[in-house]
Amino acid sequence: MSIPLALASGTGRFYKHSAKIIRFARHGCTNRPFFHIVVMERRKAQHQPVIEQLGTYDPFPNEHEEHLVAFNFERIRYWLGNGAHLSTPVAELLGIAGLLPIHPRTYMTAWRNRRAAEEAAAKASESGADANKAPESKEGGSGTS
C-alpha cells in the first residue's frame, strides 16, 4: 500500500455541509506506525485524499523517551469552530496538549496503569518475602498514590 503524500494544505474535495472529522491517518510502514492528524469527510476511508493535514503523532517514543506530537492549533480551532467531529485518540491527544479538557479515557488509562503497577509491586514484595522468608520490602513504595 503506498499513499501518495499530498501537501499539508490538502487535496481532498468536500461538500460544504458534510460531516467532517479530525482523525488519524496511518502512515509509516509495516510494524512502524506513524500518524498524520488530518481533517476529512467523516464518511471517507482514512487513505482518501484529506481536506487538510493538521499535525502528526509518533506513537513510538524517541531516544530521549518522548512522544512527539505536533498540532497546527490555529487550523484545529478553525475546524472545531466549523463543527468538525473528533475521533477519540485525537480528542485524547488534544486533552493531553491542554487545548481541550482531559479526555475521560486518559483518566481511565491512568488509574488502570496505577492499579496494575500497585498490583505488580504487591506481587513482587509477596514473592520476595516468600523467597527470602524475611520481609524486607524494599520496592514496596513504588506505584502508590
Next chain:
Amino acid sequence: MSFGSNLRMFANKASLCCNVNKVTLELFSRCSTVAFLQYDKDPGPSFSNPDVQKLLKSMTRVQLEKVYKKRSVSDNTVEYKFMTSEQLEKQFRKAAERAEKLIQMPPIVKVKEDSQKVISRDPALTNFSNTKFVIADITYGVNSSDRKILVRQTDGTLEYAPLSIRKRINQIYFPHPGRKIRLPRMFEPEHLNRCLANFQYEFILDRACVQFDPYEKEYHEITTKVYNHINESKRFDDLRSTRHFGPMAFYFAWHQIIDDLLYDMIKQDYLKNGAELVALYYQLNGIDYDKSIHEKLETLVQPQSTIQSVLKPKASDDMHEEIKNAIGKSAEDFTADDISFEFIETFVKTKALKKVQLELALQALRETNDEKKKLYHGLKKAHGIS
C-alpha cells in the same frame, strides 16, 4: 583588586592556585586559556550600543579580498564578464554593500537560563503513559522563538518545554539550514582542541554561529575558548576582516585582557585601531576618558570605506598623493598618529598589564614614524611644496 570581582573561574582552577597571593592569581586567571570567563552582567545593551558598534566595525578593517575569499562550499564558481568601467564600478559598489551584510557581527548577549513554567498539575493523570509527551504548535508563520512547545510529564504536569527540548523540536519540524539535531563532533573537547591546534578559528566560529544561538551557554563556552586561544597564539590576523573580530575585541575589552591585541595593533601600525580599542576598554569598564579623540581622529583619517580601497585611482598628477603613496602616510596621518600615541601611552602607563612590552613597541613605532616623517618633509622640500 577590583578586577577580581568580575572574574569567575572553574573551581578546580581556583583550588589549584589558592596558595598563590591574590594579585598573581588575578593576573594568572586573566591570561590563562583554561579559565572560562563569563559575563557578570548582560553584555547585550553594551554590544548593540551604536558607539561600540562603530568602534568594533572600524577595528575589523574590512578588505573585500578577504570577505570574498574562496570558501569550502559546494559552489565556488567564478563568472567572467566584459564590462564598461561604469558597470564595473557599479558591480564594485554592489559587492561592497554585500560585504557589509556578510560581515555583520554575531551579537554577544547573556546566557539564557531555563525557567520552569508550569501550566497545570493534575495528579489524577499520574502514570497515564510511560513516557512524556512533547507537543509542538506547528501553526504557520510563527517565529521559532515564539513557537509554543509544551511537555506533558508522566505525572500529569503540563509545562513549557526547557530550552534543550525546544531547540531539538524546532530543528525537527522547522530545520535551520546547516544546523544538526545532534551536536557535531567537532565541538566535543578533544576534537575542538585539535581544530584549535590547527588554528582553524574562523571555521570553528562560523560553524558555532550556525549550530548555536547566541544566548546558549555552549556558544559562549566555545567562542571564549577560541578567543582565549587566539590571545595566546597571537594570530589576530586570522580573524581580521571577518565578522568575528568585533566580538573578539569586545570580549577582550570587557574582561580587561586587551594587552596582546593592542601590542599586535601597534606592531602592525594600526594606531587608530589601537586608540579605538583603548576607548572601547574605557567605555565597557565605565572609565572616563576624553571623548573628543574620536572626532579628532575622524576628521584627520577618513574612514577607509571598502569601495574606495577598490576604486583607487592608479596614477595621479598631484604631488601630495605621489609622496603619500611613496611613504604610505600623509601629513594628516602623522598628526593622527601623534594623538593616538598619546592616548595609548596614558593607557599603558595606568592600566596595562604588560607595560614594558607595550612601551617598547610604542617606542619602536615612534622611531620608525619619526624617520618616515623626516623623509616626508625631505621629499616635500625636494619637490618644492610646503
